Amino acid sequence: MSAEHPPEEHSHLSDMDLHVRALRTVLEQKGYIEAPALDVLIDTYENKIGPRNGARVVARAWVDPAFRKWLLEDATAAIASLGYTGRQGEYMVAVENTESRHNIIVCTLCSCYPWPVLGLPPVWYKSAPYRARAVKDPRGVLSDFGVTLPTTTEIRVWDSTAEVRYLVIPRRPAGSDDLGEERLAELVTRDSMIGTGLAKTPGKA
Numbered sequence: 001m002s003a004e005h006p007p008e009e010h011s012h013l014s015d016m017d018l019h020v021r022a023l024r025t026v027l028e029q030k031g032y033i034e035a036p037a038l039d040v041l042i043d044t045y046e047n048k049i050g051p052r053n054g055a056r057v058v059a060r061a062w063v064d065p066a067f068r069k070w071l072l073e074d075a076t077a078a079i080a081s082l083g084y085t086g087r088q089g090e091y092m093v094a095v096e097n098t099e100s101r102h103n104i105i106v107c108t109l110c111s112c113y114p115w116p117v118l119g120l121p122p123v124w125y126k127s128a129p130y131r132a133r134a135v136k137d138p139r140g141v142l143s144d145f146g147v148t149l150p151t152t153t154e155i156r157v158w159d160s161t162a163e164v165r166y167l168v169i170p171r172r173p174a175g176s177d178d179l180g181e182e183r184l185a186e187l188v189t190r191d192s193m194i195g196t197g198l199a200k201t202p203g204k205a
């Protein structure tokens with residue numbers, strides 16, 4: 001897979017983003033806002049609030065075969081039915097991990113990411129090494145994240161664009177048969193929905 005889509009299809013800094021950055025700098029210099037406080041806010045949306053939406057989508061797909069089918073056929077509509085819509089999620093595609101195929105998401109040109117289900121992208125997602133290596137050596141990237149898959153498992157890399165954003169449906173972990181949707185959602189990590197991680201096993205930290 002190569003980066004064949006033109007740059008204008010990607011979400012580079014808009015005028016609004018530039019204004020926001022300039023404003024942030026001025027406010028920081030004048031002492032009205034503190035960078036650490038902003039970092040806490042960003043961390044909240046990056047790790048705590050944002051990805052929980054996606055986790056609920058995945059948990060629903062695990063317990064409801066009809067929803068899973070809908071999600072795979074029309075992710076935008078299935079996700080919207082749970083109330084998760086908005087910018088950077090106008091056209092969603094869900095890809096499902098199985099024993100024979102593992103999916104991993106990247107944006108080779110910038111940082112396209114499904115905001116309504118995952119929140120803000122982590123720093124590494126936007127980094128040049130991840131963007132380059134996810135395509136060339138996805139198994140090596142997975143290893144860096146502590147994930148080792150059987151060589152019989154094909155790894156498929158999906159390149160996000162401004163038009164299409166992907167959500168990985170991780171495999172439902174063993175030992176989760178008796179759990180309800182809420183408990184299942186707690187097992188779904190942000191990285192498992194990008195494909196750089198697996199869902200947590202019940203009972204493990």
Ligand code: FE
Nearest residue numbers: 107110111112
């Ligand atoms: Fe992009």
